[in-house]
Amino acid sequence: MDLREIEFEKLSPFEIKDLLINIASRKSQKMMLNAGRGNPNFLALIPRYGFSQLGLFALSEAERHFGYMEGIGGQSDLEGIEARFELFVRSHWDEKGARFLNAAVSYVKDHLGFPADRFLHEMVQGYLGCDYPSPVRMLKIGEKIVARYLLKEMGAGHDLIGETQLFAVEGGTAAMSYLFESLKANFILNEGDKIAIAVPIFSPYLEIPKLDTYRLVEVEIAADKDKGYQIPAGELEKLLDPEIKAFFLVNPGNPTAVKLSAEVLENLKKIVEKRKDLLIITDDVYATFVDNFKSVYSVLPHNTILVYSFSKYFGATGWRLGVIAMHEDNIVDKKIQSLREEQQKELESRYSSVTMNPRELKFIDRLVADSRNVALRHTAGLSTPQQVQMVLFALYALMDEEGKYKRAVKRILRRRYKALYRGLGLEQPTDENNSYYYTLIDAEAIGEKLYGREFAEWFTEKIPTGEFLTRLAEEAQVVLLPGKGFDVKHPSARVSLANLREVDYLKIGQTVRKILDEYYEEFKNR
Ligand SMILES: *Cc1c(COP(=O)(O)O)cnc(C)c1O
Numbered sequence: 001m002d003l004r005e006i007e008f009e010k011l012s013p014f015e016i017k018d019l020l021i022n023i024a025s026r027k028s029q030k031m032m033l034n035a036g037r038g039n040p041n042f043l044a045l046i047p048r049y050g051f052s053q054l055g056l057f058a059l060s061e062a063e064r065h066f067g068y069m070e071g072i073g074g075q076s077d078l079e080g081i082e083a084r085f086e087l088f089v090r091s092h093w094d095e096k097g098a099r100f101l102n103a104a105v106s107y108v109k110d111h112l113g114f115p116a117d118r119f120l121h122e123m124v125q126g127y128l129g130c131d132y133p134s135p136v137r138m139l140k141i142g143e144k145i146v147a148r149y150l151l152k153e154m155g156a157g158h159d160l161i162g163e164t165q166l167f168a169v170e171g172g173t174a175a176m177s178y179l180f181e182s183l184k185a186n187f188i189l190n191e192g193d194k195i196a197i198a199v200p201i202f203s204p205y206l207e208i209p210k211l212d213t214y215r216l217v218e219v220e221i222a223a224d225k226d227k228g229y230q231i232p233a234g235e236l237e238k239l240l241d242p243e244i245k246a247f248f249l250v251n252p253g254n255p256t257a258v259k260l261s262a263e264v265l266e267n268l269k270k271i272v273e274k275r276k277d278l279l280i281i282t283d284d285v286y287a288t289f290v291d292n293f294k295s296v297y298s299v300l301p302h303n304t305i306l307v308y309s310f311s312k313y314f315g316a317t318g319w320r321l322g323v324i325a326m327h328e329d330n331i332v333d334k335k336i337q338s339l340r341e342e343q344q345k346e347l348e349s350r351y352s353s354v355t356m357n358p359r360e361l362k363f364i365d366r367l368v369a370d371s372r373n374v375a376l377r378h379t380a381g382l383s384t385p386q387q388v389q390m391v392l393f394a395l396y397a398l399m400d401e402e403g404k405y406k407r408a409v410k411r412i413l414r415r416r417y418k419a420l421y422r423g424l425g426l427e428q429p430t431d432e433n434n435s436y437y438y439t440l441i442d443a444e445a446i447g448e449k450l451y452g453r454e455f456a457e458w459f460t461e462k463i464p465t466g467e468f469l470t471r472l473a474e475e476a477q478v479v480l481l482p483g484k485g486f487d488v489k490h491p492s493a494r495v496s497l498a499n500l501r502e503v504d505y506l507k508i509g510q511t512v513r514k515i516l517d518e519y520y521e522e523f524k525n526r
Pocket of ligand 1: 038170171172173174202250254283285309310311312317320321322
C-alpha cells in the first residue's frame with residue numbers, strides 16, 4: 001500500500017504509524033527507527049523493587065496462617081504487622097527495594113501521619129489481592145497518598161489535598177472513556193451539545209465525541225504555532241458561548257508538548273468568571289515533564305475534572321495506572337442537582353441499587369458505578385495490586401525531595417531533543433513551557449530556516465506530508481507521525497522523544513535534513 005494515496009485527514013495517526021512501520025521495516029526490522037511511539041523506553045526501578053520486597057513480606061504474612069497445609073495461606077493480620085515488618089526489613093536489608101520500602105513506611109508514618117500498621121495492612125492485603133477493592137473508588141490511605149503526589153505535581157495549594165477525591169482507574173484512557181459515559185448517562189453532555197477541544201490534541205479525543213454514542217458537536221480552540229502553541233485570548237473567547245458545555249484539553253500538550261502559559265491560565269480564569277457553568281476536563285499526563293507546572297485544576301478546581309496517568313513518567317504503560325480527580329465541591333454535582341425533575345427521577349432509578357439516597361450520590365461515585373454498568377458496582381475498582389504499585393510510585397516521587405528522579409528523566413528527554421537538532425544542523429528552539437516529550441518537526445519552518453521563504457512555500461504547496469513521511473520511512477526507515485492527524489494545521493511530523501536512544505535522534509535529525517536537502521535540489525532544478 002502506498003501512503004501517498006491514503007487520505008491523511010481521515011485515518012487516525014496511530015493507524016498511519018502502522019502503515020509507515022510496514023514500509024520502514026521492509027528492508028530490515030532492526031534498522032527501523034520508530035519515533036512514532038509515545039511509550040517511554042525508560043522506567044522507574046526503585047518503586048518496582050519496593051513492590052517486589054513488599055510482595056515477599058506480604059507472602060510471609062499470608063504464610064502465617066494454615067502453615068500446616070502446603071500451598072495455602074491466609075489473609076494478613078493488622079495486629080502486630082508493624083513489628084513483623086521491622087523484622088522482615090532487617091533480614092532483607094541488603095536486598096534491592098528493602099530500604100526504599102522501609103523509608104516509605106517511615107515517611108507515611110512520620111511525615112504524612114498515618115498509622116504504620118494500617119498502611120502496611122492495606123498494602124499487604126492489596127498486594128495479595130485477596131479481597132475485592134474496598135472502598136471501590138480507591139483504597140483509603142492509598143487515595144490520600146496519591147492525592148498528595150498528584151497535587152504537588154499539579155502545582156496546587158495545600159488546601160486542595162483535603163478537598164480532592166480520586167477514582168483509581170486503568171490508565172488515563174480508561175479515565176476518559178468512563179468520563180464520557182457518565183457525563184452522558186447523567187445528562188451533562190447530551191446529543192447535539194457543543195464541546196470545545198483545545199487543538200492540536202491527542203487524536204482519539206477528537207474521535208470519541210463524534211461517535212454515534214455521543215454525537216457531540218466539536219468547537220476547536222486552536223493554539224497558535226507562532227506563539228509557541230499557546231492559545232490566543234481570542235480563541236478562548238469562543239468559550240463564552242453558553243452552548244458550549246465542556247472544554248477538553250491535554251496539558252502539557254500531545255503533540256505540541258507545551259504547557260499552558262501563566263497568561264493563558266489567567267485568561268481562562270477570566271472566561272470562567274463569566275461562564276461559571278463551564279465544565280473543564282484536563283488530561284495532565286505530561287505534567288511532570290515541564291518546569292513549574294500549574295494545572296487548570298489548581299486554578300479552577302470547582303470547574304475542572306483532572307485526569308492523570310502514571311504511564312509516561314514512571315514508564316508504566318503496561319501497569320494501566322491512572323486517576324480521575326475531582327473537587328468535593330464541583331459544578332458537575334451542581335448540574336446534576338439542577339436537572340429537570342423527570343431526568344432526576346430517571347437517575348434516581350438508575351442508581352437506586354447502589355445507595356439508599358441516589359439523589360445525593362456524587363458524580364465521582366456515579367463514575368465508579370457506571371464503570372461496571374451500575375449493577376456490578378460492588379466489583380468495581382482498580383485491582384488492588386495495581387493500586388499498591390501506584391501508591392509506591394507516588395511515594396517514591398513524594399520522598400524524592402531533591403527531585404533526582406525528575407531531573408534525570410527530564411535530562412534524558414532534553415538531551416534527545418538537542419541531538420535531534422544537532423542532526424538537523426539547526427539551533428534548537430527553547431521554550432520554558434516545553435516538556436520535550438514530543439517535538440513537532442515543522443517542515444515549512446525548518447525549510448525556511450535552511451533555504452529561505454521561497455523554498456518553504458514551494459515545499460508546502462508541492463510536497464504532501466504523506467510523501468515526506470513515506471520517503472522517510474522508505475529510504476531511511478524512520479517512522480514519524482503526521483501532525484495533521486492531531487489537527488495540527490500546517491505540514492508537520494511528530495517526533496516522540498520518549499522511545500529511542502539519544503544517538504537515534506541524531507540520526508533522525510540527519511535523515512530529515514538529507515531528505516530536505518534533496519527536495520531543495522529538486523526545487524532549484526524545477
Ligand atoms: C500517553 C497518553 C495517555 C496515557 O494513557 P494511559 O491509558 O494511561 O496509558 C493519556 N493521555 C494522553 C494525551 C497521552 O498522550
